[in-house]
Amino acid sequence: MTLPDIVERDAATTAAFLADMFDAMTGPADRLVAAMRYATMNGGKRMRAALALGAARLAGAQTTSGSAVRVAAAIECLHAYSLIHDDLPSMDDAATRRGVAACHLAFDEATAVLAGDALQTLAFGLLADEATHADPAVRSALVAGLAAASGVDGMAGGQMLDLQAEDRARAGSALSLDEIRQMQGMKTGALIHFAACAGGIYGRADAELMAALDSYSRDLGLAFQIADDCLDHESTPEALGKPAGQDAVRGKGSFVSLMGLAAARDAATALIEAATDRLSPWGAAAEPLQEIARFAIKRRS
Numbered sequence: 001m002t003l004p005d006i007v008e009r010d011a012a013t014t015a016a017f018l019a020d021m022f023d024a025m026t027g028p029a030d031r032l033v034a035a036m037r038y039a040t041m042n043g044g045k046r047m048r049a050a051l052a053l054g055a056a057r058l059a060g061a062q063t064t065s066g067s068a069v070r071v072a073a074a075i076e077c078l079h080a081y082s083l084i085h086d087d088l089p090s091m092d093d094a095a096t097r098r099g100v101a102a103c104h105l106a107f108d109e110a111t112a113v114l115a116g117d118a119l120q121t122l123a124f125g126l127l128a129d130e131a132t133h134a135d136p137a138v139r140s141a142l143v144a145g146l147a148a149a150s151g152v153d154g155m156a157g158g159q160m161l162d163l164q165a166e167d168r169a170r171a172g173s174a175l176s177l178d179e180i181r182q183m184q185g186m187k188t189g190a191l192i193h194f195a196a197c198a199g200g201i202y203g204r205a206d207a208e209l210m211a212a213l214d215s216y217s218r219d220l221g222l223a224f225q226i227a228d229d230c231l232d233h234e235s236t237p238e239a240l241g242k243p244a245g246q247d248a249v250r251g252k253g254s255f256v257s258l259m260g261l262a263a264a265r266d267a268a269t270a271l272i273e274a275a276t277d278r279l280s281p282w283g284a285a286a287e288p289l290q291e292i293a294r295f296a297i298k299r300r301s
Contacts, residue, residue: 006288007288007291010046010049010050010053010063010072011045011046011049011050013053013069014049014050014053014069014073015046017066017069017073018041018073018076018077019037022036022037022040031107032111032114034107035107035114036080036118036119038107039080039081039084039097039115039119040076040080042098042099042100043098043099044076044079045299046072047295047296048075048076049072049073050072050288050292051192051195051199051217051289052068052071052075052198052199053071054196054289055195055198055199055200055203056199056200056202056203057199057203057285057288058199058200058203058213058282059199059203059205059209060205061202061203061204067133068202070126070127070129070132071126071127071132071142071199071202073126074124074126074127074132074142075146075191075195077119077126078119078149078150078191080119081115081119082116082150082155082159084102084103084113084119085112085113085116085159087102087104088109088112089104091159091163103115120150124143124147128143133202138201138204142201145198145201146194146198148194149191149193150190153190154186154190154191154194155187155190155191158183158184158190161179161182161183161187165183165253174257175253177258180253180254180255184222184225185218185221188224189218189222189224190221192217192224193214193217195217196213196216196217196220196289197210197214197217209282212278212281215274215278216276216278217275219271219278219293220272220275220292220293220296222271223268223269223271223272223275223293223297224297225255226255226264226265226271226297227268227296229255230256230261230264231299231300232254232256233256233261268297269297272297275290276290276293
């Protein structure tokens with residue numbers, strides 16, 4: 001399944017903005033910029049960027065200007081940072097990402113750490129800049145939202161739980177289904193949730209739409225991770241562009257190992273049905289976001 005044309009255009013627009021931004025970076029730290037570019041521009045679906053822009057449009061905002069794209073680009077920078085650090089030898093120790101060498105192997109470990117650090121701060125800088133939105137309250141809400149999604153209660157905390165799960169697995173104690181749901185909701189789901197909500201914040205969505213985006217993106221985030229577990233179980237490194245079967249190797253447990261493949265697929269499908277139904281009051285205007293949700297569980301990588 002491919003993403004609808006409007007989502008593909010959002011991804012391309014975000015990629016073009018990122019490329020121009022990296023081109024404009026000059027100074028003595030060229031190697032650092034090269035690593036940042038490498039990690040951010042080497043493929044990827046830009047699904048989170050499309051979520052942000054799609055939600056902004058649903059809220060009535062214009063997304064053809066550079067200001068809206070800055071929000072999408074910030075989310076992509078934060079996502080790229082998380083992937084760099086996730087692949088490090090001290091974390092998941094992955095050799096490939098998006099079909100090419102992981103950043104720490106394409107450059108070196110120290111450069112990869114710094115590239116992740118710089119991409120994280122770049123993301124916040126993009127959101128805080130008045131070029132992103134004229135209203136400082138909107139910029140403040142975006143910064144606060146990204147901080148929550150990426151910090152101790154979000155991505156970083158989820159990665160810590162992931163590392164602790166490996167310790168437990170070595171001691172013969174795998175995670176329960178509820179613990180996996182919590183870990184993945186923080187590690188993966190939090191940024192997906194923020195991406196959709198960020199579009200609503202940017203577009204000054206009313207309370208009804210913000211509540212719908214909140215529910216939609218939480219269900220989408222969980223379904224996305226369940227689909228990832230299914231792919232990890234049945235796909236190949238060549239198809240995924242990254243190592244496959246790593247959770248099984250480490251004995252951490254996954255949705256598939258605890259639920260079974262068929263039940264995991266059914267759970268993901270039910271979550272996506274709930275997510276798309278949540279946006280049904282907005283009719284055709286919500287179709288791009290609904291298509292992103294359906295794509296999330298039908299993708300092959």
